[in-house]
Every structure is written in C-alpha cells, then in structure tokens.
Amino acid sequence: MKHLSKLSLALLLLGIAFACKQAEAEDNTATEMNVAADTTAVSTSSNAAVEKKESNRKFVRTADLKFKVKNVAKSTYAIESIVSKHGGFVTFTDLKSTVNEHDETQVSQDSILETTKYTVDNTITLRVPNTQLDTVLTSLAKEVDFLDSRLIKADDVALQLLSNKLAQKRLTKSQQRLEKGIDSKGKKINDITNAEDKVLDRETESDEQIIKNLSLEDQVNFSTVTLYLYQRETVKKELVFNEKNSNAYRPHIGLQIWDSLKTGWFMLEGIIAFVTQLWALILIGGLGYLGYKRFIKK
Structure with a gap:
C-alpha cells in the first residue's frame, strides 16, 4: 500500500508539473503572436524627425514602401480613402496586370479551356500633410500582408530656406x-x-x-509617399467557345442525304409548277400539231 501511495503521489506531482509547463508554453506562444501582430501593425509607422511646435527646424519627410497585399485593387481603394480622409491626395497611380503564362487546352470539339497566370501590382505616389504622415502610415498597416522594405527620410531644410530668403x-x-x-x-x-x-x-x-x-x-508641409503594392500570382481558368474548329458542327451523312432528297423533291415540284404555268402554250402547240397533221394527209 505504501508503495502504491508513493507511486500515486509521484504521478500526481509529475502531472501537475507537466500541466504548468504546458500552460507556460501556451502563454509564451500567445505573447509571441501578440508581439508579432503588434510589430506588423506598427511596421509602416515612423516617429522620425517629428517637428515640435516651438522648434525652428524644417523637415522634408519622404517615405518609400514595398509590401504584399491580398488584393491590390481593394487595397488601392482603401489607401486612397485613407489619404483623402487625412487631408492628402494621390498624384500618381499605375494599376496593371502582367500576364506571366497563357495556355489553351481543348476539352471538346467545340470548347477550349484557357488558363491564364498573372500578377497584379500598383505604384502609388501620394502627398499627405507632414503632421499626418505617421497617422497615415499607421493606417496603411492593416493592408500589409508582408512588408518587403520601408525607407523613410527626413531632410532638415531650415538653413536652406533661410539662405534663400x-x-x-x-x-x-x-x-x-x-x-x-x-x-x-x-x-x-x-x-x-x-x-x-x-x-x-x-x-x-x-x-x-x-x-x-x-x-x-510645399515639401515641408506635405510629405511625399511612394508605395509599391503587389499580390500573389493569380490563376484564372475560363471555358470558351472554339471558333477555329467548325467541322464539329457539320451534320452526319444520313442527315446530309435526307437534306439532298428534300432539295431534289423541291426542285421537282418547282419544275412541275413551272410547266403547269405553260399549259396554254402547250395546248396551242398541241392543236397546231393536230391541224398540221390533218392538212398534210389531205
């Protein structure tokens, strides 16, 4: 009995220790996921060279970002809405689809399966108020599926402005x-x-x-942001009519023979109808022939 009690106690302690380690591991995993999510959320934001109200410095701030999105068209519309909401405007956008591969597979006599592989990308240049740059970049983070690069520059042009004046x-x-x-x-x-x-x-x-x-x-008041968006290669399959193969629509030989018989019968009917229209001439010719034969005999 003592051995069994000790064994049960040891198993119980071992189970408690294993449960504690598993719970700690789950907490660490959840913490890492939250940190990763937070990193993605702020990955496009920047507090670099933020001007203070009483500062004499003047910064020209620019940003260049390249990132992957789930859908370029939808992300483009979302970005344009964000920029407009924060008092900015879009100066350039180049949304296009590039065909990487195109195949045609004949699946039947009158149908072809077209397979097109293409990628969609867009280059956007936008201007936003300098004070709203960080807010706009933070708002763009929700559209980012994978961030390739982010370059933010701040050039102090206070001395250059003074020199010009x-x-x-x-x-x-x-x-x-x-x-x-x-x-x-x-x-x-x-x-x-x-x-x-x-x-x-x-x-x-x-x-x-x-x-x-x-x-x-103007460059100080409005920051310039250049974005390059792209998405995963898309495959589009479409079943289309095969215009090249017209032989598939030719009738079989039995139907062709039946059509020929009907055409010949229609021609015969036309001939009979045409001859019937000449009954008066035939009658006159017959009477003349009979009269001629009678006079010849006399």
Whole structure:
C-alpha cells in the first residue's frame, strides 16, 4: 500500500508539473503572436524627425514602401480613402496586370479551356500633410500582408530656406539701388538700357529664389509617399467557345442525304409548277400539231 501511495503521489506531482509547463508554453506562444501582430501593425509607422511646435527646424519627410497585399485593387481603394480622409491626395497611380503564362487546352470539339497566370501590382505616389504622415502610415498597416522594405527620410531644410530668403533680400536691395540710379543718373540711352537689363536680371533671380522657397515650403508641409503594392500570382481558368474548329458542327451523312432528297423533291415540284404555268402554250402547240397533221394527209 505504501508503495502504491508513493507511486500515486509521484504521478500526481509529475502531472501537475507537466500541466504548468504546458500552460507556460501556451502563454509564451500567445505573447509571441501578440508581439508579432503588434510589430506588423506598427511596421509602416515612423516617429522620425517629428517637428515640435516651438522648434525652428524644417523637415522634408519622404517615405518609400514595398509590401504584399491580398488584393491590390481593394487595397488601392482603401489607401486612397485613407489619404483623402487625412487631408492628402494621390498624384500618381499605375494599376496593371502582367500576364506571366497563357495556355489553351481543348476539352471538346467545340470548347477550349484557357488558363491564364498573372500578377497584379500598383505604384502609388501620394502627398499627405507632414503632421499626418505617421497617422497615415499607421493606417496603411492593416493592408500589409508582408512588408518587403520601408525607407523613410527626413531632410532638415531650415538653413536652406533661410539662405534663400537672405539671397532674395540682397537681390531686392540691389534691384532698388539700380532703379534709383536709373532715375537719378541715367542720361544716355545705352547706360539706361544696360541698367534696365541688370534690373531685369535681378528680378528674375529674385523670382527664382521665391519659387525655390515656395517649393521647399510645399515639401515641408506635405510629405511625399511612394508605395509599391503587389499580390500573389493569380490563376484564372475560363471555358470558351472554339471558333477555329467548325467541322464539329457539320451534320452526319444520313442527315446530309435526307437534306439532298428534300432539295431534289423541291426542285421537282418547282419544275412541275413551272410547266403547269405553260399549259396554254402547250395546248396551242398541241392543236397546231393536230391541224398540221390533218392538212398534210389531205
């Protein structure tokens, strides 16, 4: 009895230990799955170079992502909706299907099975407000089935903006001095012409600096995101009519003979009907023949 009690106790302790290890393993597996899901959810997000409200820095932020989706067309519509919802807009989209393989298999005399293997992909370029970039990238995560690559860049252009503004000021001052010189000292037509050309050059350079600054400010305010979407190769099978093989629709020999007999009978009926229409001529000819024979005998 003592041996049995010890054996039962040992088995009970062993069972409890095994159950605890199994529960711990399940918890670890669940934790790893949750971590993986969280990683996928934030895999496209980025807090890089986020501007603070009181900061003097100006960042031009761009993002390039390549990822696999379950359905390119549906994901494209979802992405366009997300971008519009956050105040952005799409500047380029190239949705296309590329045929990788095409086969035709004749399954019957009048039917062909077409098998087409193709892939669908799309390249999208979109602009979103700089403050909404991280939110948009996070929202895109639910469309990602497999992330191939993610490249996010942030270029600080604060000094370049300041340099452009200072250059514009210098050009404006130089232009004003030239205009004053023309008004006060310009007497000869050649001198006036040369001075006017210099003023025009200064104005052109000033305008170019203004345009550069506007372009930089636009890039700062709206981030540019380039997406490349693709999906698994799709196989489409379709049963189509075989237009090339018309011999399959020829009637069998018995039906051809029956059609020939009917055609011949119809021709005979036509001949009889045509001859019947000439009864008057036949009657006149018969009477003439009889009269001729009688006169000949006399």
